[in-house]
Amino acid sequence: MTRPRLLDLYSGAGGSATGYHRAGFDVVGVDIVHQPRYPFPFIRADALSYLVQHGREFDAIHASPPCEVHSTLRALSPEKFYPDLIPATRAVMELCGKPWVIENVPGATLHHGVMLCGIMFGLRTYRHRWFETPFLIMQPHHPRHRIRAGAPARRAARGGRHISRPAAPSPSAATWAVTRASRWASTG
Numbered sequence: 001m002t003r004p005r006l007l008d009l010y011s012g013a014g015g016s017a018t019g020y021h022r023a024g025f026d027v028v029g030v031d032i033v034h035q036p037r038y039p040f041p042f043i044r045a046d047a048l049s050y051l052v053q054h055g056r057e058f059d060a061i062h063a064s065p066p067c068e069v070h071s072t073l074r075a076l077s078p079e080k081f082y083p084d085l086i087p088a089t090r091a092v093m094e095l096c097g098k099p100w101v102i103e104n105v106p107g108a109t110l111h112h113g114v115m116l117c118g119i120m121f122g123l124r125t126y127r128h129r130w131f132e133t134p135f136l137i138m139q140p141h142h143p144r145h146r147i148r149a150g151a152p153a154r155r156a157a158r159g160g161r162h163i164s165r166p167a168a169p170s171p172s173a174a175t176w177a178v179t180r181a182s183r184w185a186s187t188g
């Protein structure tokens with residue numbers, strides 16, 4: 001049986017891609033910066049240009065546009081300009097007619113979606129990411145954060161006493177989201 005093909009836009013080093021691969025996809029990554037450690041076929045290109053030219057060749061599309069414009073850490077460099085690539089990415093993915101997922105940080109310009117946190121998957125990672133899809137997905141129960149973070153991290157994340165702890169991106173979260181996406185795609 002052939003595996004569905006997923007286009008991983010703004011791929012970075014492949015955190016999301018690993019989750020999609022575990023969920024059963026053959027993944028192709030695209031990033032404007034060379035990613036020598038990306039574990040799957042990789043194309044160095046502008047994500048929007050590649051999407052316009054090749055998006056329809058894939059069964060599903062994931063995008064993690066740069067989050068600096070929405071990040072709380074942006075306040076540390078107010079003089080820098082960061083583009084918001086979410087609206088254009090969403091618009092082109094909709095034109096492709098394939099199931100898609102946009103992943104981004106709290107505060108990003110997503111229309112709707114679900115919040116996933118590492119603790120939902122039994123991980124010792126309190127990290128919140130939002131996922132917008134054009135189809136319905138359900139958000140799992142979010143258990144309370146019980147491990148207290150240090151004061152600097154609390155201030156940076158404005159999340160109270162139990163907040164995000166720096167850790168590797170969770171492939172489990174992406175796995176969770178796209179497993180539902182693939183079920184949706186296969187049932188029409």
Ligand SMILES: C[S@@+](CC[C@H](N)C(=O)[O-])C[C@H]1O[C@@H](n2cnc3c(N)ncnc32)[C@H](O)[C@@H]1O
Nearest residue numbers: 010011012013014015016031032033046047064
């Ligand atoms: C939030 S990171 C992606 C993280 C990735 N999803 C992961 O799991 O590791 C955003 C990425 O977008 C890339 N990027 C920024 N502008 C881009 C563009 N115009 N086209 C393609 N990639 C771009 C950056 O180089 C960066 O690797």
